[in-house]
Amino acid sequence: MQQKCFHTLPPQHNPVSDVRKGKTQLHKWAERQVLLCGTCLIVASVKDSLTGKMHILPLVGGKVEEVKRRQHCLMFSSAGPQAQTYFVNFDTLADYQRWHRQASKVVSQTISLVDLSCYSLEEVPEYLFYSQDLTHLNLRHNFMSLQGPGGLLNLPRFSQLKSLNLSHNRLGVFPESVCEILTLTELNLSCNGMNTVPAQIGNLQSLQTLSLDGNQLSFLPEELGGLAQLSSLGLSFNNFPHIPGVLDRLSGMDRLAMAGNRVETLELGILVRMSHLKNIDLRLNGLRWVKSEALEAVKQVTQLDLRDNHLATLDLSSICSLETLHCQRNQLRALTLSGFTLRTLHASSNRLTTVNIYPVPNQLTQMDLSRNLLEYLPDWVCDSRKVEVLDVTHNFLSELPARLLSSLSLRKLLAGNNRLQRLPDLLDHVPLEVLDLQHNKLGELPESLFYKALNLKYLNVSANALETIPPSSQSEESLSTLQELYLTGNKLNENCAALLVGHQNLRVLHMAYNQLLSFPASKLSKLELLEELNLSGNKLKTIPSTVSSCKRLHTLIAHSNHISVFPEILNLPEIKLVDLSCNELTEILLPDSLTSTLHELDLTGNSSLLLEHKTLNLFSHITTLKLDQKPAMTTGDSLGSSTLWNHGYSEMSGQRNKLCVSVLAVDRFGDSVEAAYGVFDGDRNEEVPRLLQCTMGDVLSEELLHSSVDSVYMSNTFLTSHRKLGMAGQKLGASALLCYIHHEPLELGSYFSLTVANVGSCQAVLCRDGQPLPLSKVFSLEQSTEEMDRVKLSKAIITEDNKVSGVTCCSRLLGCSYLSPWVLPKPWVRTEPLCSQDEFLILGNRALFERVSYQEAVCTVQAVRDPRAAAKKLCTLAQSYGCRDNVEAVVVSLHIGEDSCTCEPPHASTGTEPRGPPPTPLPVTAPPGDPATPSYSSGIASEFNSETSASELGSEAGSTASDEHPSTGPTARSERRCSLHPAATLCAPVGPGSAGVGGPHPVLFQRQPSCATFSSNQSDNGLDSDDEVPLEGVISNGSKLEVEVDIHCCAFQIRSGPPASHKDHNLDKTRSDYPNGKMRRQNSVVVSATNGCLLAVCGREISDLKKSPSTSSLFGKKLSNGSVVAPEDSHNLIEVALEAPKKKSGYFTAPAQQDPEDQLVVPPSLEQDVREQLKGQSPMPELEYLMCFRLQNLFATFPFTWKEGQLVKW
Structure with a gap:
């Protein structure tokens, strides 16, 4: 228990230090426990224990000094003629610095003023009771108890105490012992959960200031009215339904704070009886009416605060001495005031259409009428003689x-x-x-x-x-x-x-997004005092060389132009930031030496720029150097994600010295076609945003392994990230926004879903059909009434600038743990299905959307094709509109159309799958030597060649085909489908054992692309027999014919034939008894063998197949335009052509033509032999598909063959 009272070394370090008493060398060093308790240094008399005699050295008025001749050593000396000295040697530099910092604060205090706040104390240190001169004692934010030697019951021992602060100690009750300290003039018992105030409060006749904010009080004792000297009373954030009547008797009270209570009606007659009351704070009360029944004027009230209430009209003309009025964020439509003494009026964020002040307020100096519905300014505004500041922004x-x-x-x-x-x-x-x-x-x-x-x-x-x-x-x-x-x-x-040129004192010039073709060199040289120049978004080809005359220039921003020559700015003595992104730079000519002041250089978006190693070495001192990365070799998955979305982002520090924002942007998140984007804003700290940027993506990946519910894995991601902040998140925090684009298997109306989660003030806006759709919730006290009510119910202190405990305006943050439960890390989560009308997504911090509206942001991005340039423009606009804080923006361009299928092939389990219930197991017997889990592609197009060998098929088609393995684990992720193709069918085998050797299941080839190009090495040039010109949609290079088709519209038919022979009954039985015959698998290709030919069957139940006019078969087949056939050895090929969708133009508009060369012609001499052979064979099913495979090329891969009408093992 005793140790809790002390400020000790961190627990991970040994608290034992080398100590020497006295300044002479005769004293020896000894290992002792050394503790800093309040204003005293305490040295134990034994090595490893705090028991026995304790040496106490008072530090107030003393001194602490560094000992230079010994490393990490401090000298502590007490005050007075009999001063004692202790030398303490610390093990580490961190401990040394922390002790030095803390002890320096202690010795600077006066004896009469002791601050023991935030020490986690349970009792007052015993030595303090011997100080009879103590007048001010601050015990705020501790865990003080009533009982014990140092408990609150002993506080009356301080006979001279005038100021006592016991706020935030979780007392639960009013400590009556405090009422025995008759010398008290100031008492603070805020945030202690008290329900009542004892009658003994009347004993404190000297009390002038009493703070009881943040408790559970609903009434006051009558004895409080006897405090004649009480001038300031704080009752904010309690449960008072009205102004207590006992306050009428407090004739000396001039300030009353009752913000955050439950006062719905303000009776001005009560104010008349409080003859000395001047300042009233009634913020956040839910006020609806202000009534004035009596005609008597309220003469003494000078300041009235009615912010954040529900007032519709306000008539305060009877308060004739009113000087300052705050009535922001109400619902006022009309406002009537007395103008005799009015000096300051704040009435923003209402619905005012008129403001009546009579007489003319000749003392008025400042007026804020912004964000109202004013269509004209009243005449008295111009008649007022002393108005210095007038704000009428956001009106009409x-x-x-x-x-x-x-x-x-x-x-x-x-x-x-x-x-x-x-x-x-x-x-x-x-x-x-x-x-x-x-x-x-x-x-x-x-x-x-x-x-x-x-x-x-x-x-x-x-x-x-x-x-x-x-x-x-x-x-x-x-x-x-x-x-x-x-x-x-x-x-x-x-x-x-x-x-x-005439503005020679110009320091900041913003001319971005105008129609500048050039900037005259002679004119720029005249602006010698220029410090910041922004010429972005014009049509400039060069920056004049005379920019070197601007010796004070520290910021040059000229992105999104046509600049091809790097300006001569690197030798400017004060240059700090240069942004030449999104230009046409090809090279950089560097001076012999570079200034050391340059700390940020942005050269991204210059596709032709090549930097030599020598140049990069010269740039090595730049803190932030932004260059385009070399395009890496893209796999099929990354190609698919890059065609579905791409992003650009921008971060600007504004007029701050440090960048306290960060961005997370991953176009290809995880192993599938998904993406994750995030923005983080630390307001005044840069540490928390950087930590979140580095960890939050990994945390999301981990949480996806444990849950498939959007609200669950997103909430857990935020809570885990909050916990991982550790000590950095105790007093520091950040707003966070995370967006996750993923497949949604349960949504039939969309291809992808976007899940957004946020805390704080970062926001996400989706452009849908040209209109902004906000997806996030702003957790600021001014904009969220629900959060305001929650914070009020938890009895937090909300200061006049609407900040929780004066720290942050946000009610939900990652970090700021010491403000719990008022500030929480629980996010707002929303999932929005994406559709083809969704154009792009905008992510930004508070500073961006405070200056740029949702609609303007959407219009801005629509006018710029490049996401990076669009993000740059948003940040530039925010700065030009007056933003001086850090600003960041992320623009994600979406290309999710009707032709963008997102069906994902099932993949092999590696233990626990990310999300969703487990799909029905599909055991597969793979051929020996085949990889168990080949990768799959999310690319849009692939090319298959009919001459591909077996080995080539395994390597080239490996990214689009894989063997199916059962998913395991209770939380395995289900297979995800797009809205066009919510399910597919696994076709039953077409012959005994046709699904592979030794097993009843088929080998699966899985296709993910939405369209594919198939080719044949020996095909015609794309001309049908009746065509005179090549058909649109057919690409021919003389040796290869490529046809673009949509494999998701796969409809194949089996020709009805004569009744099956007895030999085929087993096949039919196998089909009917096949356990997975009804399972649907989109993009799955079932491979089997029939009569020496490879059959590729895709996606429907056989029972649903019907005869099609375009059906083709080996015997007397009829081809459609989609066919690609090699003219020779057609008996070794099976060609399966799909019924492709009708398109408005191109290849599929041509009518189906039958090519005479595609018909099988049997010579008359062999016709009889062929008939005899066909009689002994079962009917040949007819299939359609978009691939052509040579039989000899595929036998090596698929170990089965057809012999005498039966499928047998190879």
Whole structure:
């Protein structure tokens, strides 16, 4: 028990250290346990035990120093004339640094002020009770108990104590012993789960501040009303249904905090009786009505906070002394206030169409009416004489009053995201410093803007329709003080560069996504103070060499242009970031020496760029060097995934010094056609996002082995990742978003499904049929009422900036374990079936979607084909719209159409399969020497040649065929099918033992591609007998004919023949008794042998087969256009042609023609012999398929043959 009170070495290290008492060399070193407890250094008297006499060295007012002559050694000295000294030698540098850091904090404290917060203490250290001068004691975030020598019952021993903080100690009850400390002026008992306050609270007559937030209180004792000196009372996040009546008697109280309670009605008459009350906080109460029954005015209230309630109308005209009002995030349609003393008004995120303030608020300095429904500004706004900041963004304003821009007090005007088409001219010189007009319909700016607003330092007119900008002055001499200019997303050309020369103080210039063909070199050289230049998304071929004149330039972003020559920027003294991705660079000419300041260089998307080893060596000092990887040899699986989707991503640090975001992007996830994408945002920390980037994909793979339920494996992935963060996740956290594209066997309406899981503020948006479809849930307290209610019920403290305990605005994160149960790692999970209308997927962090709306993001990506360039554009737009934080975006282009089948062939089990119930076992007897688990392909096209030998077939077709083995394990993943082909049939064998040697089951060839090209080495040139030109869809090179067909539309027929002979009854019996004859296996090819020919049968029950007009057989066969036949030795081949779907154009539109050469002609001299031979044979079934195999090439692979009408072993 005693050890819990101490701050000790980590448990994995030996807590025994070398200790020497005194400064003289006569004292010897000894091994002792050394502990830091509160403000004292405690040294044990024996080696391995804390028993016996303990040497206590008070450190408050003392000093701790490094001992340079001995490694990892500290000297601890107490204060006073009889100071004692201990030398402690530590084993490791980490222990040494930690002790030095902690002890330095202790010695800096004054004797009267002791902070023991977050020490996991159960009792107050005994030595503290001997300090009679202690006035401030902080025991926050501990596990204090009532009983014991150092329990809370002994706190009255501190006779001079004035401030006591016992918050977050899980006390459960109000410690009545505290009421005996009559000297207390400040008491904090927040977050202790208390239900009542004892009557003894009335004894604390000196109490001025009482904090009881985050408890379970619903009433207060009458004795509380006797605290005449109480000025501040905190009752937030309790269970009060109304303002307690006892507060009327607190004549000295000027601040009341009751946020997060259950007050639905505010009676202004109660405020009248509280004659000294000035500041009231009623946030997060579910307020619906504010009633004023009496005509008496409320004269004393100056600050009122009504944020995050359910008010529809608000009339506070009776509060005549109101100075500051917060009413954001309500449902207000009308607002009426008194303007006598009003100074600050915050009314954003409502439904306001009008705001009435009378009289004119001449004291008003700041007003926020953003995100409302205003169509015009009230007249009193222009009449107000002292308005300095006006925010009316995200409204429906079509014009601004002329007097507004001529205001002599207005310094900051934010009017973006409205419907402004023009601005009034400035008549006089105005003090305007910040002007934001982005996302309007402006075709021009006032001519006098720059020489009338001489103080203008920030101008953002991005996302308008500007074709030019106004001149900086009326003469050659310019007085412009403009420092930041954002012109992204307009229609500006290179002619406007001459108008920028007058802004010689310009530090930041964004002209991305305009119509610049060039940037005049002479104009760029004049901008000598330029620090950040963004010219992305234009048609530039070069960056002028005069950019070297911008000696202060640290950021150059010029991606998505046509730049072929690397600019002369690598010798700039302050250059830090260069982004020239998505250009046409071919080479880089480097100076003799490179500046050491460059830490990020992005050259991706330059397909013709080749870098020599010498160049790469010169770039070795760059922290972040982004280059395109060499295209690796793609297998069939990777080819299939790359044709179904591909991605691009972008990360930008903004104006922060570090990048606290990361991206996970895997186009081919696992061993099948699947993908995984994720984004992680650590806000202010970079450690957690990096850890998640490295581990979360592996965790998902592991969880897929244990569950097939989307919500289960995704939730477990997040919980496991949260646990794997370890110590890093105790106080640090990150938002996380994970998207998993996979086959969905149970969904009949889609080929693939997309499962999205997220915590925090990262979001995913799917573009479906041109419209955004949000797939994630934002877990911020401002945007999720459910999460707000959950956090309130758990009695967390939500600060005024809507952050849990003042730390994070998110209620669900990976990490931040110390904020549990308020902040949880449990994700939101959603599965969305994908269809052919789904174009792409956008993933981004909070900073991206705060600036770029869903609709704009979708329109932006639609206009850019390359996913990488689209992601770059999204991040660039966010920065140009005012984002200064880290921003990241991932764009996944989807190509899932009607011709993209995703049927997956079954694969051999390796123990426990990933997902789904086990399929029906299909034991297979494979030929000797065949691999047990050949790989399969997810590619779109394959080529088969009729002359392929047996060995070649095993190697070339190995990626598209495999032997079927039973899946094992209770959680084996079922075979997954697309919506067009939810199931298939395993055909019964067509002869005794036809499924392979010594077994009743067939050998399976599994096909995954949605279409294939089959060829014959000796075929005609694709001309039918009646054709004059080659048919579309037929590719001929003179020796090979390639036909593109869809093997998933496999319909084969067996010709009805004469009744079977007695010899064939066993065959029929075998068919009917075959246990798996009804099983469906899409893309499975059953291989058997009949009459010396190889038969390939695909996918339907024999009982369902019907005669087709295009049926072909060896004897008197009739061919369709899809046939590919070698003209010689046709008796050694069986050709199986499928009934292909009708297409609107190309090869399949041609009518079926019968080629005379394809008919079998029997000479008259042999006709009788042939008839005699046919009489002794059973009827030959007729099949259709799209392959041609030579019998002699396949005997080596398939050990069976046909003798005298019977299938026998080889």
